[in-house]
Amino acid sequence: MAKKIVTALVGATLLGLGAQGASAATLADVKAKGFLQCGVNTGLTGFASPDSAGNWTGFDVDFCKAVAAAVFGDATKVKYTPLSAKERFPAVQSGEVDVLSRNTTWTINRDTALGLNFRPVTYYDGQGFMVRKSLNVKSALELSGAAVCVQTGTTTELNLADYFKTNNLQYNPVVFEKLEEVNSAYDAGRCDVYTTDQSGLYSLRLTLAAPDDHEVLPEIISKEPLGPAVRQGDDQWFDIISWVHYALVNAEDFGITQANVEEMKKSANPDIQRFLGVEADSKIGTDLGLTNDWAVNIIKAVGNYGEVFDRNIGAGSPLKIERGLNALWNKGGLQYAPPVR
């Protein structure tokens, strides 16, 4: 008995101590442990999915690699933690992951009450619906009476409730925690409709038994600005995460690619020189707590924003998602990065 009590006490003590472990100096912690712990989704082709050898690839994964490249000059120094929608926020809050790069929508509630920080938007998305073609549904407004599959812990289930309420439509939500469960339930016909971020729908459709039997409806019912999230209370780390994305976008803006980055270092353009840290007495990286060639390292590792997009989810991938809102600001999209100066 006494032994049991002692064990329980020790366990509880460790728990209490553990909570204190998450410190404010994330950059120093990451450097000390030698790798970046990155929270990604459990397997959404194009965004983050492991191959048979356990190597992760995807749009969100490349962001993790870009951060590792900026911090270590080595994009392989990342460990991935697959997280369901429900698990992701506690994982950031408790310090289990250093950054969450997992198609997560920036909302005021998450930015405040949940103790997270969001800034750059890596992908502008919106919620959509997917149905079987055989149902002959052409608009979301025809969905009254449908059973709708949705993943719990998402903005998706909230938007869904609002949309059906506003339009006076009936529906029966079927809610799962794990992505595979939602997928298999929809594929088996438990639900008539699958709803999530439209990017997710394109990716999920390809994993269904017969992708061509399903279609994504035209309506977009919400704004889903997806981006990385970190814990509150560490401004330096928040800046690094933000500027990694801005570096990717600026690189595309300047026309710097994975292939030409070395050459670009010799560019006469002072903006580019400053960005790539080759300006005399540059402090462009050290002010962030990194080295001056941090942007070069990012671009060498994953390319610029456009390259990351094309390779994983755009024209060069099976998903073939259009740039749309995610084109650069001067090409009709919303991707805009503050100047490096």
Place this chain on the structure above:
Amino acid sequence: MAMDALNPPRKSGRTGSFFNDPKVRGVMYQAIALFLIALCLYWIISNTVENLHRSNIASGYGFLNGRAGFDVGQSLIAFTSDSKYGRAFIVGLTNTILVAVTGIITATIIGFIVGIGRLSNNWLIAKLSLAYVEFFRNIPPLLVIFFWYYAILSLLPLPRESINLPLDTYLNNQGLLFPKPLAGDGFGLTLIACLVAFALVIGLVLWSKKRQAATGRSLPVLAISIAILIALPALTLILSGMPLTFEVPVAGRFGIRGGSTIGSEFISLFLALSFYTAAFIAEIVRSGIRGVSKGQTEAAHALGIRPRQTTRLVVVPQAMRIIIPPLTSQYLNLMKNSSLAVAVGYADLVAIGGTILNQTGQAIEVVSIWIIVYLSLSLITAAIMNWFNARVSLVER
């Protein structure tokens, strides 16, 4: 402790020192232990509060009054996205209780049948029962749940090709749909008739027991009770002019809709919990019956009591004393296993609490609610079973 056993306590009066009194020492040790535990708890709680504060996470139970914002597929009470988080918890709680209570009833019935089957002289029945027990006892409950869920999803047809059962009832892989009764004016009379019928049946049972004890004659109580329970409400319903209508499920764009629905999630969870727990109950029943000495049966036979009555009046009451304590822990297991509901999307307390946890970020608060609710449910179940156990246990005269 070992030392205490070797040196039996000396009488306190003879020893000079107050601290050598084993009683005083015992109290002191306990006081110190209590103090240390309290200190530890205080430290953990204050540490947690400070950490939450430091990481800017809101805390407290105020969130229960916030608007839920999400919908729940299956609910016994009215719930919309405008309801409060607190009400969502109650929806989860009622769903947990629903599946636990129905599961416990079915598991008990199946368990008794299989348990008695294992003792059958019929080779096939005994072996089938054994196979049943060995199968369900040796796979984890989560797999049993998945098994039923995917069996339902893949074997039953899509809603547009629903199986049409009698009485406007339909079965498809989204669930079982049946006519929804809508009470009209004057339906209250029928409800009163139901209560009266119940009271009559209880009276009848008590009276027939007394009569049997006094005269030895018995009545077919079960048949009479069923007749009363059906006839009285039915007659009232007809005489009051049938104030009951039904909303019948009809075909719509997405297949059969309307009426009342029992979703596949509930059905599969209910079946899985029942079948899984029944395997354990069967073993308990078998050992309980085995535990009644053979002499009891032989004595009953010698007295000329018929075999069926021997089982009912001699063996079962004695077996119950052995069965009930372990049965209680199976009921508790079933209730706790119902929290696996989340895997098949049944909106139980854990599933809904998880959604709330995620939407509000109030992890500690939600977890504490889970713990308190499951603890209370378990204690209530245990209390009921203990009461029942006290009733059937041997009364020494």
